[in-house]
Amino acid sequence: METESLSLGDTRPQASEENSRDTLAGVYDTLSGIYAFFRRARILTSILLTLGIMAAIAAAFGANPVTVAWAIVRNSVSRQLVLGETIMAASVLALTGLAAAIPFTARLWNIGGEGQMFAGAIASVILGLTLPENIAPVPFILILIIGGGLGGAIWGLIPGLLKAYFNVSEIVTSLMLNFVAIWASSFVVNVAFSNVYSQMRTLSIHENARFPVFWETADVDIGVFIALGAALVAWLMLARTSLGFSIRAIGSNPNAARLAGVKTRKVTVSAFVAAGFAGGLAGSVAIQEILNYTLAADFWLYNYGYLGIAVALLARLNPLAILPGAFLFSALKVGSNSLLATAGVSSSLGNVLIATFLILLLVTGVIQSRTSQAQASQ
Amino acid sequence: MSRDVVIALFASGLGLMVPILLASLGEILCEQAGVLNVGIEGTMLFGGATFAAVGAYYDNLAVAMLAGALAGAVVGVILSALYVRRGTDQIVTGLLFTIFALGVTGTLSAQLLGGKTASTLTPWKFPLIGRIPGFGEVIKQNQLFWITLLLVVAVHYLLRRTWWGLHLRAVGEQPHAASSAGLNVWRLRYSALILGNALVALGGATLVAASSGRFFTESTAGRGYIALGVVVVARWNPYGALAVSWLFGISQALRSAAEQIAFLDPVPVDFWSALPYIVTIIAVLVSRGSRYPAAVGIPWREPSTSRRK
Numbered sequence: 001m002e003t004e005s006l007s008l009g010d011t012r013p014q015a016s017e018e019n020s021r022d023t024l025a026g027v028y029d030t031l032s033g034i035y036a037f038f039r040r041a042r043i044l045t046s047i048l049l050t051l052g053i054m055a056a057i058a059a060a061f062g063a064n065p066v067t068v069a070w071a072i073v074r075n076s077v078s079r080q081l082v083l084g085e086t087i088m089a090a091s092v093l094a095l096t097g098l099a100a101a102i103p104f105t106a107r108l109w110n111i112g113g114e115g116q117m118f119a120g121a122i123a124s125v126i127l128g129l130t131l132p133e134n135i136a137p138v139p140f141i142l143i144l145i146i147g148g149g150l151g152g153a154i155w156g157l158i159p160g161l162l163k164a165y166f167n168v169s170e171i172v173t174s175l176m177l178n179f180v181a182i183w184a185s186s187f188v189v190n191v192a193f194s195n196v197y198s199q200m201r202t203l204s205i206h207e208n209a210r211f212p213v214f215w216e217t218a219d220v221d222i223g224v225f226i227a228l229g230a231a232l233v234a235w236l237m238l239a240r241t242s243l244g245f246s247i248r249a250i251g252s253n254p255n256a257a258r259l260a261g262v263k264t265r266k267v268t269v270s271a272f273v274a275a276g277f278a279g280g281l282a283g284s285v286a287i288q289e290i291l292n293y294t295l296a297a298d299f300w301l302y303n304y305g306y307l308g309i310a311v312a313l314l315a316r317l318n319p320l321a322i323l324p325g326a327f328l329f330s331a332l333k334v335g336s337n338s339l340l341a342t343a344g345v346s347s348s349l350g351n352v353l354i355a356t357f358l359i360l361l362l363v364t365g366v367i368q369s370r371t372s373q374a375q376a377s378q
Numbered sequence: 379m380s381r382d383v384v385i386a387l388f389a390s391g392l393g394l395m396v397p398i399l400l401a402s403l404g405e406i407l408c409e410q411a412g413v414l415n416v417g418i419e420g421t422m423l424f425g426g427a428t429f430a431a432v433g434a435y436y437d438n439l440a441v442a443m444l445a446g447a448l449a450g451a452v453v454g455v456i457l458s459a460l461y462v463r464r465g466t467d468q469i470v471t472g473l474l475f476t477i478f479a480l481g482v483t484g485t486l487s488a489q490l491l492g493g494k495t496a497s498t499l500t501p502w503k504f505p506l507i508g509r510i511p512g513f514g515e516v517i518k519q520n521q522l523f524w525i526t527l528l529l530v531v532a533v534h535y536l537l538r539r540t541w542w543g544l545h546l547r548a549v550g551e552q553p554h555a556a557s558s559a560g561l562n563v564w565r566l567r568y569s570a571l572i573l574g575n576a577l578v579a580l581g582g583a584t585l586v587a588a589s590s591g592r593f594f595t596e597s598t599a600g601r602g603y604i605a606l607g608v609v610v611v612a613r614w615n616p617y618g619a620l621a622v623s624w625l626f627g628i629s630q631a632l633r634s635a636a637e638q639i640a641f642l643d644p645v646p647v648d649f650w651s652a653l654p655y656i657v658t659i660i661a662v663l664v665s666r667g668s669r670y671p672a673a674v675g676i677p678w679r680e681p682s683t684s685r686r687k
Contacts, residue, residue, distance in 0.1 A: 061489045175603045176655040183652035346488035351481030355474045362466040
């Protein structure tokens with residue numbers, strides 16, 4: 001007893017220090033616990049970091065971050081008309097997302113979604129303007145859809161063939177073809193089918209070639225179903241067919257796939273053609289409700305092709321997951337369109353938002369680097 | 379096709395070459411160290427925007443240029459944290475970074491610049507040889523053209539004649555061997571990315587400085603990506619990049635020259651705009667024997683830290 005009290009007495013001068021050490025250790029434990037939690041909850045961390053960075057950027061440009069966030073939400077989903085706009089843009093983004101996701105699965109870097117979309121848009125517009133007006137709506141629309149898809153497929157075929165048979169970097173070729181397609185569209189808009197009433201646009205396509213609008217108050221046309229259908233077909237193709245198996249095999253280990261008898265060249269070309277077809281469909285959807293039945297000269301400012309890559313990555317290349325991913329990014333994009341009027345910052349902030357979020361997902365490892373996976377397996 | 383047209387074509391080809399050449403030099407440094415910097419387009423955007431922003435408020439060309447290059451160095455630090463330190467996928471990160479740059483520079487130019495312009499580069503006439511007919515007009519270029527030529531020599535010297543360059547190339551080919559030999563792979567790649575991106579950003583700044591002095595997000599128009607092709611065709615040789623970039627400069631200059639050449643007049647102007655990109659595809663196709671440094675695109679992890687997930 002005595003010794004105990006003595007020892008208690010002895011330690012008294014140090015008690016406060018010990019206490020504080022305990023508190024410090026407690027704080028440290030809590031902090032490292034929080035740190036460990038955020039390391040594990042990587043998606044949450046990415047979202048919070050994105051919000052933080054965006055708030056800082058918005059504040060740096062002299063806008064109130066809360067106003068900006070609220071404006072984006074309000075202008076993307078709150079009213080039927082903007083919701084419809086978001087849904088239509090999401091359809092295009094889902095299709096360009098597929099154009100990236102299919103080849104990415106085989107570790108083929110198709111960055112030409114933009115060009116494939118433009119090729120599809122050009123093909124659709126030309127068909128919609130030059131074919132006789134009196135074709136019935138159903139076949140006319142089918143011609144436009146398939147024609148657009150084929151236009152994109154041809155555009156995708158070029159980098160596919162060059163990669164498969166000449167081993168030319170598909171990154172460079174598919175990127176360059178984007179610009180070629182954009183300038184081709186400029187020719188179509190300004191020279192070949194120029195509109196005397198409104199510059200920067202082609203003439204409007206024939207009535208019978210227009211997609212029917214099934215949700216009148218929101219201006220949503222059947223392009224949505226093209227996106228849904230394409231995502232389903234792409235998922236079935238990748239998950240259930242031998243072509244899809246080959247694509248996945250090349251993606252996980254090209255050498256093993258080749259040794260196992262996968263015809264690498266044929267699969268490479270097929271993946272690019274499939275991607276191009278999806279990209280072409282995006283173009284043929286875009287010229288309908290979104291561009292008001294014309295091809296517009298400033299269409300490339302939308303960056304739908306490049307944002308498709310972001311969508312594909314967010315969905316971890318899963319065609320079905322691309323649909324919600326496309327909706328999210330479309331809402332961010334459409335919501336930020338009117339930021340200048342509502343919150344006093346440039347609408348370019350939408351791109352910053354999407355890119356920051358994805359880069360953080362990459363950094364936190366939510367989106368795995370496919371190259372390092374393959375490296376590890378070798 | 380008169381003599382004047384040819385001279386004008388050569389001269390403006392040399393002028394248009396400068397941004398692409400600077401971007402290519404920067405990319406050569408990055409790729410020789412084993413990093414494929416697809417974010418090059420974004421770096422050019424940052425360089426151009428920074429130049430325009432500083433130039434609009436502070437009327438000194440050299441300072442604005444240096445600010446542009448400095449912005450590139452900062453971008454290099456950020457990118458090396460992503461590419462090198464975190465080992466994220468270089469192609470994907472680069473593309474996302476470009477989208478990021480499009481957004482940030484677009485916001486920046488809309489918010490800060492409005493209609494303000496920076497001062498622009500003016501052609502500089504040589505005192506004596508500038509009088510030689512023909513040749514004089516061709517070499518009547520702005521100051522940055524001559525600086526760029528010096529930079530070509532400097533980059534070549536750095537890569538081929540210094541220890542740093544030798545180490546850099548070792549790291550780009552065999553990072554594991556280089557690491558075993560005691561080289562710091564990370565530090566070498568950081569330095570290459572910082573220096574390389576500074577050069578790329580200088581290219582972006584030139585783009586703005588040599589035109590109207592106003593920054594548009596459209597102003598780069600894929601020149602960074604063209605540089606990716608130039609590097610392959612030039613086989614990572616700075617002098618090669620000089621020659622190839624000049625070809626691209628001429629293919630761009632054809633757009634304005636074609637109006638004055640009778641038999642080229644019926645060709646639509648959009649074709650000439652698309653020509654540099656088509657030339658890139660063909661050039662990369664023709665030089666397909668060209669081999670990337672072995673470690674390009676592959677993130678490197680220090681072996682001892684690999685067990686720590």
